[in-house]
Amino acid sequence: xxxxxxxxxxxxxxxxxxxxxxxxxxxxxxxxxxxxxxxxxxxxxxxxxxxxxxxxxxxxxxxxxxxxxxxxxxxxxxxxxxxxxxxxxxxxxxxxxxxxxxxxxxxxxxxxxxxxxxxxxxxxxxxxxxxxxxxxxxxxxxxxxxxxxxxxxxxxxxxxxxxxxxxxxxxxxxxxxxxxxxxxxxxxxxxxxxxxxxxxxxxxxxxxxxxxxxxxxxxxxxxxxxxxxxxxxxxxxxxxxxxxxxxxxxxxxxxxxxxxxxxxxxxxxxxxxxxxxxxxxxxxxxxxxxxxxxxxxxxxxxxxxxxxxxxxxxxxxxxxxxxxxxxxxxxxxxxxxxxxxxxxxxxxxxxxxxxxxxxxxxxxxxxxxxxxxxxxxxxxxxxxxxxxx
Amino acid sequence: xxxxxxxxxxxxxxxxxxxxxxxxxxxxxxxxxxxxxxxxxxxxxxxxxxxxxxxxxxxxxxxxxxxxxxxxxxxxxxxxxxxxxxxxxxxxxxxxxxxxxxxxxxxxxxxxxxxxxxxxxxxxxxxxxxxxxxxxxxxxxxxxxxxxxxxxxxxxxxxxxxxxxxxxxxxxxxxxxxxxxxxxxxxxxxxxxxxxxxxxxxxxxxxxxxxxxxxxxxxxxxxxxxxxxxxx
Ligand SMILES: Nc1ncnc2c1ncn2[C@@H]1O[C@H](COP(=O)(O)OP(=O)(O)OP(=O)(O)O)[C@@H](O)[C@H]1O
Ligand SMILES: [Mg+2]
Numbered sequence: 001x002x003x004x005x006x007x008x009x010x011x012x013x014x015x016x017x018x019x020x021x022x023x024x025x026x027x028x029x030x031x032x033x034x035x036x037x038x039x040x041x042x043x044x045x046x047x048x049x050x051x052x053x054x055x056x057x058x059x060x061x062x063x064x065x066x067x068x069x070x071x072x073x074x075x076x077x078x079x080x081x082x083x084x085x086x087x088x089x090x091x092x093x094x095x096x097x098x099x100x101x102x103x104x105x106x107x108x109x110x111x112x113x114x115x116x117x118x119x120x121x122x123x124x125x126x127x128x129x130x131x132x133x134x135x136x137x138x139x140x141x142x143x144x145x146x147x148x149x150x151x152x153x154x155x156x157x158x159x160x161x162x163x164x165x166x167x168x169x170x171x172x173x174x175x176x177x178x179x180x181x182x183x184x185x186x187x188x189x190x191x192x193x194x195x196x197x198x199x200x201x202x203x204x205x206x207x208x209x210x211x212x213x214x215x216x217x218x219x220x221x222x223x224x225x226x227x228x229x230x231x232x233x234x235x236x237x238x239x240x241x242x243x244x245x246x247x248x249x250x251x252x253x254x255x256x257x258x259x260x261x262x263x264x265x266x267x268x269x270x271x272x273x274x275x276x277x278x279x280x281x282x283x284x285x286x287x288x289x290x291x292x293x294x295x296x297x298x299x300x301x302x303x304x305x306x307x308x309x310x311x312x313x314x315x316x317x318x319x320x321x322x323x324x325x326x327x328x329x330x331x332x333x334x335x336x337x338x339x340x341x342x343x344x345x346x347x348x349x350x351x352x353x354x355x356x357x358x359x360x361x362x363x364x365x366x367x368x369x370x371x372x373x374x375x376x377x378x379x380x381x382x383x384x385x386x387x388x389x
Numbered sequence: 390x391x392x393x394x395x396x397x398x399x400x401x402x403x404x405x406x407x408x409x410x411x412x413x414x415x416x417x418x419x420x421x422x423x424x425x426x427x428x429x430x431x432x433x434x435x436x437x438x439x440x441x442x443x444x445x446x447x448x449x450x451x452x453x454x455x456x457x458x459x460x461x462x463x464x465x466x467x468x469x470x471x472x473x474x475x476x477x478x479x480x481x482x483x484x485x486x487x488x489x490x491x492x493x494x495x496x497x498x499x500x501x502x503x504x505x506x507x508x509x510x511x512x513x514x515x516x517x518x519x520x521x522x523x524x525x526x527x528x529x530x531x532x533x534x535x536x537x538x539x540x541x542x543x544x545x546x547x548x549x550x551x552x553x554x555x556x557x558x559x560x561x562x563x564x565x566x567x568x569x570x571x572x573x574x575x576x577x578x579x580x581x582x583x584x585x586x587x588x589x590x591x592x593x594x595x596x597x598x599x600x601x602x603x604x605x606x607x608x609x610x611x612x613x614x615x616x617x618x619x620x621x
Contacts, residue, residue, distance in 0.1 A: 005502075010490050281486040284447060285547075286475025286503050288468055380447045384482065 003291065007299040011306065018303065021267055025260040025307035025360065028253065030315040032356045035249045037319065037346035038327065043242045044347055045183070047235055052125045053184045057216040059229045060093075065210050070113070073098050077165075077208045081223035084212070092218050094121035095209030097199050101162040103192070105150040113191045114162065116199030123215045126187065130178035131195050138198050139177035143188025147179045154179050160192070164204045172202070183342075257360070260307075261367045268300050268371040279375055280383030293372045300368020304361040322346055394554065394587055395421040395444060399453035402439050402610075413439045415610040417453070421589065423554070426581045428590045428597055431607035437591035438559055440607070444589065445478055445557045446470040458554060475503050479548030479586075481558035485540040487532040487547075493519065494528040497546045504551060518550040519543075522576050538569030545573060549580055555587045562594045574600045 011018060051057075065076035080088060080095050087093045097116040102109050117124075119131045131139040142152065152158070154176055161171040174194065182188060200206050214220070222228070272279070282292055326343035402414035413436045421427065429437045442448040443455050446462050447470075455462040458477050465473065474480075479500075487496050497518055501511040519525045522542040532540055541561060548556050558577075562570035578600050581588050590597055598604060598618070606614035 009495070012490070277484070277486055278488055281480075281482070281488065283471065284445065284474060284480045284486075285500050286471050286478075288471040381442050384447070384486065 003295045003298050006295055007302050010295075010299050011302045017267055018306070021260070021263045021303050022306040022310055024263055025303055025364065026311035026315070028256040028260050029307060029311035029356055029360055030319070031256055032253045032359075033311075033315065033348060033353055034319055034322075034346065035252065036246070036352050036356075037323070037348040038344060039242060039246050039249065040349065040352070041323075041346040042245075042344045043239075045344060046238055046242070047231075049183045050186070050235060050238060051231070053182050054124070054187050055231070055234045056123045056213040057218050058214045058231060059211050059234060060214065060220070060223075060226050061211045061229055062209070063225050063227060065098075070100050073100055073113075073210065076210050077203075077205050078225060079207045080209050080212065081226065083221055083223060087218070087220055088212070091120075091122050092215045093212045093220060094118050094123045095196060095212045097196055097203070097205065097208060098210040099162055099199070099203055101160050101192075103158050103160045105152060105158060110150070111190075112160070114160065114199060115187075115191055115193050116196035117193055118197075119195050123213050126182075126193070127178060127180050128193065128195075130180070131193070133177060135175070138172060138174040138194060140174045140192050140194040141178040141180055142176060142192055143185075144179055144181045145185060145188045146191060147176075149189075152176055152179075162202055164202065166204065170202065257363055261363055264300060264303050264364060265367050265371060268296065268368055269374075272296060272371055272374055276378065276383045277386040279378060280380050280385070283380040284384060289376050289378075293369070293375050296372040296375065297365065297369040300372070301361065301365040303368070304364035307360065307364075308357060319346065319348060323348065393420040394423050394425075394458065395419075396456045397444075397454070400440075400443070400450045400455055401452035402436070402443065402448070403451040413610050414443075414450075417610075417612055419605065419612065419615070421555075421587060423587055424581065424585045425587045425589070425603060426578060426601060427588065427603040427605060428592050428601040429605045429607060430591075430593055430598065431613070432593065435607040436610040437593075437607055441557050441559050441589065441591045444555075445480060446473050475500070476551075477554045479551070479553040479556040481541070481544050481548050481556065481561045483560035483563045485532070485537070485544045485564075487540055487543055489532055491531075492528065493524060493530050493532075493535070493543050496532070496543055497550050500547060500551045514550050515546075518546040521549070521580060522546045522573075536569075537564050538566075538572060541565060541569070541573055542576065545576060545580075549584070549586060552584060553586065555589065557589050559591045560594070561590065562592065562597055567596060570594065570596045 062076050062078045064072055066072040077097060084093060088095060094117065099114050101112055101114045103112050104110070117126065117128050119128045121128050127141070130141055133139045137157075147153065156176045157173050158176065159171055159173050161169060163169050174192075196209075200208060212226075279292055282295075283289070287295075323346050326345045328343055397417055397419045400414055400417040401412060403410040403412050405411075417440065429440060431437055439448065443450055443462060444457060446457065446460075446465060449465075450463050457473065460469070460473055462470070488499065491499070494515055497515045498511050501514060506514070516525065516528075519528060522545050524539060524542055524546065527535065527539065532543070535543065541564075545561075548558075556577075561573065565573070574597060577588055580586055590601070592598070601618050604614070604616050604618050605612060
C-alpha cells in the first residue's frame with residue numbers, strides 16, 4: 001500500500017518521458033483491441049454471410065463430391081433420395097447440381113463452374129428467382145466479381161460448352177439475367193448459376209443433385225451415400241483463414257508491445273541510475289532493498305495503468321465510433337478468399353479487453369522488475385553519494 | 390551490553406584498493422551516551438563519513454565491533470539493519486537528500502509511513518516536527534521551491550519526526566551560509582536538550598564546533614583527541 005502510494009506520487013511528479021511511454025503503451029492497448037475487434041467483427045460477418053448466401057443451415061453432400069477436387073464433379077451426382085422429396089418441395093432444403101464447363105467471354109476460352117439451383121428456392125439469400133423468365137433463352141446469373149473480371153453485363157449473351165453424363169460435348173447460348181452482389185466470394189468467382197432443371201437436362205441427369213443446402217435448423221433423415229456437413233466443417237476453411245490473419249496481428253502486437261517495453265525498460269534503467277541518491281536515502285530511512293525494488297517495480301508497472309487510462313480516453317470514443325460506423329475495407333480485399341464486406345463492424349468483447357489489460361500489465365510489470373533487481377546490488381553508502389556504477 | 394548507547398571497540402575499516410586495501414579507520418574505540426551532542430572533526434579523508442556510516446548501519450566494520458542500541462552492526466542482516474535505521478536512527482545529509490517529487494509534508498511523513506503509523510498520528514507528528522524547525526507554513530512546498538537552509542530544516546524535521554534515539558548528520562552545514570548554519574544548529578541543540586536525542590555530526594565547519602558538547606578529532610583514521618567542550 002505504501003509502495004503503491006509512493007509509486008503514484010513518483011509517477012505523478014515524473015515528466016514528459018512517463019507520458020510518452022504511457023502513450024506508446026496506450027497505442028498498444030488500442031491497436032490490440034482494435035485489430036482483434038476488427039477480426040472478430042469480420043469473422044462474425046463472414047460467418048453470417050456465408051450462412052445466408054452459401055451454406056444455409058448445413059449441407060448434405062453426395063459421397064463422391066469433394067469441393068477441392070474439380071475432377072470429382074464429373075461423378076459427384078445422384079438422384080435426390082426420395083425420403084427428402086417432401087422437404088425439397090416445402091423449401092426446407094434445396095438441391096444444387098455442379099459441373100465444370102467452358103465459356104467464351106470476349107472470344108477467349110475459360111473454364112467455369114456451373115451451379116444449378118431451383119429459381120424458386122428460399123433457403124439461401126441468393127436471388128435465384130431472377131432466373132425466372134418467359135424467354136426462350138436460358139437465363140443465368142453471376143456475381144459481381146465474376147462480371148467485373150470478365151467484363152460481363154446484365155443482358156449479355158455467352159456461350160457455354162459442357163459434357164453430359166456420357167462425355168458428349170454440347171453447347172448453348174445463355175443470357176445473363178442478373179448480376180448479384182454478395183460479400184461471399186465462394187458463390188461468385190468463376191461461377192455461373194442457372195436453373196437446376198435446365199442443367200439436369202443438359203447433363204442428362206434428371207432429378208439429380210451434387211449436394212443439398214439445408215434451411216436453418218433442418219435435420220433431415222439420413223440417406224445412403226449422402227453425408228451431412230455441419231457449419232463447423234463448412235466454415236473450417238474460413239476459420240483457418242481468420243486465424244492466420246490473427247497470427248499476422250499477433251506479430252504486430254508483439255512489435256508494438258516490444259517497442260513500448262523497450263521504452264519502459266530504458267526509462268527504468270535510466271531512472272534507477274539517476275535516482276541512486278533517492279534509493280540510498282530511502283534505504284537510510286529504513287526501507288529494505290525488497291521494498292525499494294517493489295517500489296520501483298510498481299512505479300514501472302503503473303505505466304500500464306496510466307496507459308490504460310489514456311487508451312480509454314481516446315480509444316473508447318474512437319473504437320466505439322468505428323463499431324457503430326463500421327470500417328470501410330479497401331478494394332482488392334476479395335483476394336483473401338473470405339467474405340469481405342465493404343464495411344466491417346468491429347466487435348469488442350469484455351474478454352478481449354480484459355485479456356489485453358492483463359497481457360499489457362503483466363509484460364509491463366516484468367519489464368519494470370527486471371532492471372529494479374539491480375537495486376539489490378547497490379551499497380547504500382555508494383547510492384547515497386550517487387556514485388556511478 | 391554495558392549501558393552505552395553506542396559502543397565502538399577496536400574498530401578497523403578497510404577498503405579494497407588495487408591489489409591490497411586502504412585502511413580508513415584504525416583501531417577506533419569510542420562510547421556514546423544518551424543526550425550527546427558530539428562532533429567528529431578532522432581533515433578531509435580522515436574517516437569521518439566512514440565512521441558515521443558504520444554507526445548508521447549503512448556499512449559494516451572490517452574488524453572490531455560497533456554495537457548500536459544493543460545491536461552488533463557487524464552481524465546484522467540487511468533486514469535487521471534496515472529495521473534499526475527505521476526505528477532508532479535519523480539521518481541528515483550534506484546535500485539534504487529530500488525526495489524531489491514529494492512536498493515538505495510528505496518528505497517528513499515518509500519515515501512514519503515506513504513505521505505504519507496511523508494517518509492521524511502521522512499528521513500530528515509531522516506538524517509538530519515542522520513547527521520545531523520553523524516550517525509549519527510550508528507544508529505544501531516542493532523541495533525545488535525551498536532555499537538550501539529550508540531544505541536542510543525539512544531534512545532535520547524528517548530525521549527527528551519519529552523521535553529516534555540517535556541522529557547522524559554528515560556535514561549538515563557544508564552547503565549553507567553562516568546565518569542558515571547557525572539557525573539549524575540552534576534548532577538541533579534545542580531538540581537535543583528537549584528530546585534527549587543524541588546527535589553525532591561529521592564536520593569540519595568551525596561554526597558547528599562552537600555548539601558541540603563533545604568533540605572527537607580524527608586524524609588519518611585514528612582518534613587523535615576526544616574532549617568535552619563548553620557547548621552552547
Ligand atoms: N567506498 C570506498 N572505497 C574506497 N575508499 C573509500 C571508500 N569510502 C571512503 N574511502 C576512503 O576512506 C577515506 C576516508 O573517507 P571518508 O569519506 O570517511 O573521509 P571524510 O573524513 O568523511 O572526508 P571528507 O571530510 O572529505 O568528507 C578516504 O581516503 C576515502 O578515499
Ligand atoms: Mg565525509
